Amino acid sequence: xxxxxxxxxxxxxxxxxxxxxxxxxxxxxxxxxxxxxxxxxxxxxxxxxxxxxxxxxxxxxxxxxxxxxxxxxxxxxxxxxxxxxxxxxxxxxxxxxxxxxxxxxxxxxxxxxxxxxxxxxxxxxxxxxxxxxxxxxxxxxxxxxxxxxxxxxxxxxxxxxxxxxxxxxxxxxxxxxxxxxxxxxxxxxxxxxxxxxxxxxxxxxxxxxxxxxxxxxxxxxxxxxxxxxxxxxxxxxxxxxxxxxxxxxxxxxxxxxxxxxxxxxxxxxxxxxxxxxxxxxxxxxxxxxxxxxxxxxxxxxxxxxxxxxxxxxxxxxxxxxxxxxxxxxxxxxxxxxxxxxxxxxxxxxxxxxxxxxxxxxxxxxxxxxxxxxxxxxxxxxxxxxxxxxxxxxxxxxxxxxxxxxxxxxxxxxxxxxxxxxxxxxxxxxxxxxxxxxxxxxxxxxxxxxxxxxxxxxxxxxxxxxxxxxxxxx
Amino acid sequence: xxxxxxxxxxxxxxxxxxxxxxxxxxxxxxxxxxxxxxxxxxxxxxxxxxxxxxxxxxxxxxxxxxxxxxxxxxxxxxxxxxxxxxxxxxxxxxxxxxxxxxxxxxxxxxxxxxxxxxxxxxxxxxxxxxxxxxxxxxxxxxxxxxxxxxxxxxxxxxxxxxxxxxxxxxxxxxxxxxxxxxxxxxxxxxxxxxxxxxxxxxxxxxxxxxxxxxxxxxxxxxxxxxxxxxxxxxxxxxxxxxxxxxxxxxxxxxxxxxxxxxxxxxxxxxxxxxxxxxxxxxxxxxxxxxxxxxxxxxxxxxxxxxxxxxxxxxxxxxxxxxxxxxxxxxxxxxxxxxxxxxxxxxxxxxxxxxxxxxxxxxxxxxxxxxxxxxxxxxxxxxxxxxxxxxxxxxxxxxxxxxxxxxxxxxxxxxxxxxxxxxxxxxxxxxxxxxxxxxxxxxxxxxxxxxxxxxxxxxxxxxxxxxxxxxxxx
Numbered sequence: 001x002x003x004x005x006x007x008x009x010x011x012x013x014x015x016x017x018x019x020x021x022x023x024x025x026x027x028x029x030x031x032x033x034x035x036x037x038x039x040x041x042x043x044x045x046x047x048x049x050x051x052x053x054x055x056x057x058x059x060x061x062x063x064x065x066x067x068x069x070x071x072x073x074x075x076x077x078x079x080x081x082x083x084x085x086x087x088x089x090x091x092x093x094x095x096x097x098x099x100x101x102x103x104x105x106x107x108x109x110x111x112x113x114x115x116x117x118x119x120x121x122x123x124x125x126x127x128x129x130x131x132x133x134x135x136x137x138x139x140x141x142x143x144x145x146x147x148x149x150x151x152x153x154x155x156x157x158x159x160x161x162x163x164x165x166x167x168x169x170x171x172x173x174x175x176x177x178x179x180x181x182x183x184x185x186x187x188x189x190x191x192x193x194x195x196x197x198x199x200x201x202x203x204x205x206x207x208x209x210x211x212x213x214x215x216x217x218x219x220x221x222x223x224x225x226x227x228x229x230x231x232x233x234x235x236x237x238x239x240x241x242x243x244x245x246x247x248x249x250x251x252x253x254x255x256x257x258x259x260x261x262x263x264x265x266x267x268x269x270x271x272x273x274x275x276x277x278x279x280x281x282x283x284x285x286x287x288x289x290x291x292x293x294x295x296x297x298x299x300x301x302x303x304x305x306x307x308x309x310x311x312x313x314x315x316x317x318x319x320x321x322x323x324x325x326x327x328x329x330x331x332x333x334x335x336x337x338x339x340x341x342x343x344x345x346x347x348x349x350x351x352x353x354x355x356x357x358x359x360x361x362x363x364x365x366x367x368x369x370x371x372x373x374x375x376x377x378x379x380x381x382x383x384x385x386x387x388x389x390x391x392x393x394x395x396x397x398x399x400x401x402x403x404x405x406x407x408x409x410x411x412x413x414x415x416x417x418x419x420x421x422x423x424x425x426x427x428x429x430x431x432x433x434x435x436x437x438x439x440x441x442x443x444x445x446x447x448x449x450x451x452x453x454x455x456x457x458x459x460x461x462x463x464x465x466x467x468x469x470x471x472x473x
Numbered sequence: 474x475x476x477x478x479x480x481x482x483x484x485x486x487x488x489x490x491x492x493x494x495x496x497x498x499x500x501x502x503x504x505x506x507x508x509x510x511x512x513x514x515x516x517x518x519x520x521x522x523x524x525x526x527x528x529x530x531x532x533x534x535x536x537x538x539x540x541x542x543x544x545x546x547x548x549x550x551x552x553x554x555x556x557x558x559x560x561x562x563x564x565x566x567x568x569x570x571x572x573x574x575x576x577x578x579x580x581x582x583x584x585x586x587x588x589x590x591x592x593x594x595x596x597x598x599x600x601x602x603x604x605x606x607x608x609x610x611x612x613x614x615x616x617x618x619x620x621x622x623x624x625x626x627x628x629x630x631x632x633x634x635x636x637x638x639x640x641x642x643x644x645x646x647x648x649x650x651x652x653x654x655x656x657x658x659x660x661x662x663x664x665x666x667x668x669x670x671x672x673x674x675x676x677x678x679x680x681x682x683x684x685x686x687x688x689x690x691x692x693x694x695x696x697x698x699x700x701x702x703x704x705x706x707x708x709x710x711x712x713x714x715x716x717x718x719x720x721x722x723x724x725x726x727x728x729x730x731x732x733x734x735x736x737x738x739x740x741x742x743x744x745x746x747x748x749x750x751x752x753x754x755x756x757x758x759x760x761x762x763x764x765x766x767x768x769x770x771x772x773x774x775x776x777x778x779x780x781x782x783x784x785x786x787x788x789x790x791x792x793x794x795x796x797x798x799x800x801x802x803x804x805x806x807x808x809x810x811x812x813x814x815x816x817x818x819x820x821x822x823x824x825x826x827x828x829x830x831x832x833x834x835x836x837x838x839x840x841x842x843x844x845x846x847x848x849x850x851x852x853x854x855x856x857x858x859x860x861x862x863x864x865x866x867x868x869x870x871x872x873x874x875x876x877x878x879x880x881x882x883x884x885x886x887x888x889x890x891x892x893x894x895x896x897x898x899x900x901x902x903x904x905x906x907x908x909x910x911x912x913x914x915x916x917x918x919x920x921x922x923x924x925x926x927x928x929x930x931x932x933x934x935x936x937x938x939x940x941x942x943x944x945x946x
Contacts, residue, residue, distance in 0.1 A: 032543040033550055033592055034580060042538035042608070049539060065515035066522060070505040071582075071613055071629050072566070077506055090572035093545070095582070098617040099563035107507060109544075109568070109582075119506055135515070140544055140613070144571040156544050 008336075010277050015221040022271055023150045026280045026336050036148035036155035040264075043337065046288035047267055048158060052138060054190055054285065055160065055262070058182045064134040064162060069116045071140075072107040078115050081240045087207025088112070091143040093155075109142045114208065114233075114259055117163040118241035125255060127246050131167040134175070136160055151268035152225075152473050159263035165255050167245060169234060172256035173211075176232040179260045180213045183228035191266065192283040192389040193217050193273045194396055195227060196419070198444030201467060203431035206259075210234040216443045216468065218396040219272035222418040224443050224470040227269050230260035268473070273392045274361075280338025281360055281388060284381045289319040291377060292339040294330045296346030298322055305370075306345045309355070312374055316381075335360060340384050341377055359384050361391075406458050409469060410438060419443065423454030424467040430459045434469070443468040481809075483750050488694040495744055496623045499753045499809050509621035509628035513737075516810065519761035520740055521631060525611060527663055527758065528633065528735070531655045537607040537635060542589045544613075545580040551588050554713045560680025561585070564616040566628075582615040587681065587706075587732055590636040591714035598728060600719045601640045607648070609635040624741035625698075625946050632736035638728050640718060642707060645729035646684075649705040652733045653686045656701035664739065665756040665862040666690050666746045667869055668700060669892070671917030674940060676904035679732075683707040689916045689941065691869040692745035695891040697916050697943035700742050703733035741946070746865045747834075753811025754833055754861060757854045762792040764850060765812040767803045769819030771795055778843075779818045782828070785847055789854075808833060813857050814850055832857050834864075879931050882942065883911060892916065896927030897940040903932045907942070916941040 007025050009017040023029060028044030031037070040048065056066070072095060079085050088111045095107040110116065117135065125131065138160045145153050162179060166172040180197060187195045195215040205212035209231040217227045235254035238244070244252045274281040284290050291313055293306045303322060310318045319339070321330045334342050344356040349367065357376060358365035361384055368376045399418030403409040412420050424430075424442065435441045437458075445451070449466050456463040480498050482490040496502060501517030504510075513521065529539070545568060552558050561584045568580040583589065590608065598604065615629045635652060639645040653670060660668045668688040678685035682704040690700045708727040711717070717725045747754040757763050764786055766779045776795060783791045792812070794803045807815050817829040822840065830849060831838035834857055841849045872891030876882040885893050897903075897915065908914045910931075918924070918940050929936040 030593060030597075033547050033589070034543060034545045037543035037545065039543065039589075039593055040541035042540055045539050045541050048541075066518050067515055068513035068518050068521075068631060070507060070510035070512065071615070072507045072510065074506050092572060093568045093580075094570045094572075095566045096569045097567045099565060099567075107566075116506070116512075120503060120512055124503075142544070158541060 008277060008279060011220065011275075018277075019272060020150070022275050022279055026338065028267070029150045031150075034155065036145055038150050038154055040158075043288060044267065047270075047282070047286055048264055050286040050288065051266060052160075055182070055186060056138070058186065059136050059160075059162065062134070062178060062182075064136045067135045067137050068139065069110075069113050069120070069137060071110055073110055073115060075106040075108065077119055078108055081115060081208055081237060083236075084114065084208040088143070091145070093142045093144055111141055111143045112259070112261075113137070113141075113161055113163065114237060114257075115241070117165075117259075118237045118243060118257070121165055121255070122241050122243050125165065125243060125245050128167045128248055131245060131255060132164055132171060132175070134162070134164045136162040149268075151264050151271070154264075157263050157265070159261050162258075162260045164258045165238075165243070166257070167247065167253070167255060169256050172234075172258050173232050176211070176213060176230045176258045176260070179230040179258075180215065180228075183230065183260075183262060184215050187215055187217065187227055188389070190283060190285045191270055191273075192385050192392065193227065193269055194389065194393045196444060196446050196468065197448070198446040198468070200229070200444060201424070201426055201431060201442045201465075203428045203435075204442055206231045208233060208236055210236060214444050216419075217269055217273065218399060218418045218470070219269070219473065220392075220395055221272070222399045222416050222471070224418060224468075224472040225265070225269050225272070226443070226472065227266060228260070228262040231258060233257045233259070274388045275338065278332075279336030282338035282340065283388065284340045284385050287338065287340055288317065289337070289339045290316040290381065291318045291341045291343060292334045292337075293318060293320045293343045293345060294327070294334065295320065295322045296327055296344055298324065299347060301350060302345050302347060305350055305355075309343060309345065309370075309373060313377060316377070341380055343373070343377075361387050403457060404454075406434070406437065409457060413438060413440065413471065419468045419470050421446075421449065421466055421468055422457035423452075423463045424465045424469075425456035425459055425461045425463045426465050426467075427459070427461075430456060430461075434458050440469055440471050443470050443472060481750060481752060484693065484748075491750070492745060493623070495748055495752055499811065501740070502623045504623075507628065509618055511623050511627050513631075516761060517740065520743075520755070520759055521737055523759040523761065524739060525633075528655070528659060529611070531659065532609050532633075532635065535607070535651060535655075537609045540608045540610050541612065542586050542593070542610060544583055546583055546586075546588060548579040548581065550592055551581055554588060554681055554710060556709075557587065557681040561616070564618070566615045566617060584614055584616045585732070585734075586610070586614075586634055586636065587710060587730075588714070590638075591710045591716060591730070594638055594711075594728070595714050595716050598638065598716060598718050601721055604640040604718060604728065605637055605644060605648070607635070607637045609633055622741075624737055624744070627737075630736050630738070632734050635731075635733045637731045638711075638716070639730070640720065640726070640728060642729050645707075645731050646705050649684070649686060649703045649731045649733070652703040652731075653688065653701075656703065656733075656735060657688050660688055660690065660700055661862070663756065663758045664743055664746075665858050665865065666700065666742055667862065667866040669917060669919050669941065670921070671919040671941070673702070673917060674897070674899055674904060674915045674938075676901045676908075677915055679704045681706060681709055683709060687917050689892075690742055690746065691872060691891045691943070692742070692946065693865075693868055694745070695872045695889045695944070697891060697941075697945040698738070698742050698745070699916070699945065700739060701733070701735040704731060706730045706732070747861045748811065751805075752809030755811035755813065756861065757813045757858050760811065760813055761790065762810070762812050763789040763854065764791045764814045764816060765807045765810075766791060766793045766816045766818060767800070767807065768793065768795045769800055769817055771797065772820060774823060775818050775820060778823055778828075782816060782818065782843075782846060786850060789850070814853055816846070816850075834860050876930060877927075879907070879910065882930060886911060886913065886944065892941045892943050894919075894922065894939055894941055895930035896925075896936040897938045897942075898929035898932055898934045898936045899938050899940075900932070900934075903929060903934075907931050913942055913944050916943050916945060
């Protein structure tokens, strides 16, 4: 048991090393042969599959359809939208040859697929009757990053990218916000991560977007993490790619588009929100195993009791550890893997018609009569999820404050504060200045904070916004 | 109605054009901006999702775990396995730069991931206790093709690639054949496509494999299509990549690996096995819509009857066409889409407490009392699937023959025969010769045909094999 635990650096000693230790020891990933890439091992990929399943269902409920667009984008097609090019050009992996043959035109590995959608829609859309189209794809994209970390920032990552096209700005904006709501509910109720819903500033909005909306979370160490974004493009893309439809009066109009995405970054957010010195602590809905039954001894009696329990708990994903590892090792492994509920089945307890049940978060263990296991597990899982949410929320609340001046803001950063609400002018140049001075930038203009007038915390000009700034992943 | 139907070239007039017309008119795909790539539209992708769901479940049943390995393979890593390099080098899309910066080492977009698995396993595996590992990934791969056709041969395609590693040749071979069985059952019982299970000849086996197994199907036009393959590598890869494990006697041994895959090609096979002049004919289990309810008129009474029916049929994927298109257009659209069962709900029939139900394959239509719809649909779907299987089987049987000499074989090809069983020596050079003379090659050494001695149909040397040759996609 000790042997395993020693591998994980204590979280408060070195957060960054702790994160790496958890990721590797829980066998979520291994580093790939190309710098900045990761291999998703079965346990890491199973988490992603559970995320996919739930989100995919939510998207389909509002009429989103899955598609698959190609990996490669011709240079000439990509270069049409100037902001987009500027945002992505330095990060793009470029195919220049096939076998020994040099290609006539460079092909970019998609960093995102707006231009491919635009190119398709240009031919596809003729009438207002063709709209809206609500597309989504689950795929891999590449953005070459200098500094990489598993899940948080990798050259290649997995995500979903939604793309929609509409016949009115109102409908497109409504969809943008509907998606933000889906993301926000998913983070809160499935991942048990509290998030702040808001809008990105001009400086931080997506390359080519008119408006970017975001859900922002705060990690255990006080750094913010953008967990999902939803972009309203207006007709920026449709003008550049000439996507028009005939409205119900027969006139030609440019259409309105959106895009939105969450990625395998969410797995990083889960780890840094909930996990501890013993390893992962996984929200029950995305945990590959929700209830781990551990055979204390491998006798026929224990085995048949475990199998019976697994049957009774078949509404959950149940694992049985019947390996010949030591008891301590089995416990330690279940803890590193972050399995919410653990049931220990041993001969002595069985003689008393009971088993031991414990929670991964509190590590409280209790004897439970066998015929009460179902009820106890049901309640315990709910309490477990609520508790890990509350801990994350408390951390965020303790680390959320406000400042009126840059000096105050810098002091708060030094004190390791997380979100700091400041009056902000909203100017791109001013935010760039803050970034230079503090290496931080804005996270969002929050929806649930009153936007009052004041003096910008940096440039002192009149400001109309209250914005969260923070160090961020 | 006519307007739509005119778009599809009759199948017997020009099979190739018919295929393209069906693919495009059923809105399965559109061509991508890079030559040889396709865009999966919602309807095409939904078929793939249904294929994934069923196969993924079958893999998981035998203990396969999903993973995700990176897209890019460093040149030095790839070049270790010589046969593999020779097989894939000319087709590999190569990343040479990121932004403006030229990379120090070329990176290949994976054509398949054997070498990535090998590289990972080299570090991962120490003891026989670590084995077997049964991995699978659903991803995109690239093989640059000169001549491309939607689904059948595209530069980028979607597939699953399974990779397993074992501590004995027996276990690895058993897995290879178990997978072939899963593929064969899936083709037969889900896609309703009859297949021949067999082994590939030396000439046709996979680059780097010791043995390749295959399921071979015959399309409506008499050309064969390889629908899935499963490879046994022995320790070819583990020797090159130095993957050893300590056996239960403490000695170091090379491990044994397999790989296996099916791709979006299967969608091409479905189309060319079952579809007709009116469009797609989809096997019920992978059809995105299994029962299409068509409102003959859009009255409240019709709508509520349709909704009631949809509820009663909720074990199926049911669509309701309540659009304001003409009745004929709705019918035509359901037919192009290949929806197995169609229910027409109109006021006159409702007055008689009945609806009209028809099958896509036979186009037989019958009046069915409303309270018998469930039973009728259930039986009809089974009969439908059996019937499309029988039609495909009949086609194959009519087009399967045997030859003793090359001249006979060539005559049969001229007569548009499909599979031709011939006595064959098995030599690579001899098969190369047949390929040059006839532009065809072997499909497989079938399991269910007695392997008797004879004289090779081409070189006249003693032969011990009976092999199917055919034109193929």
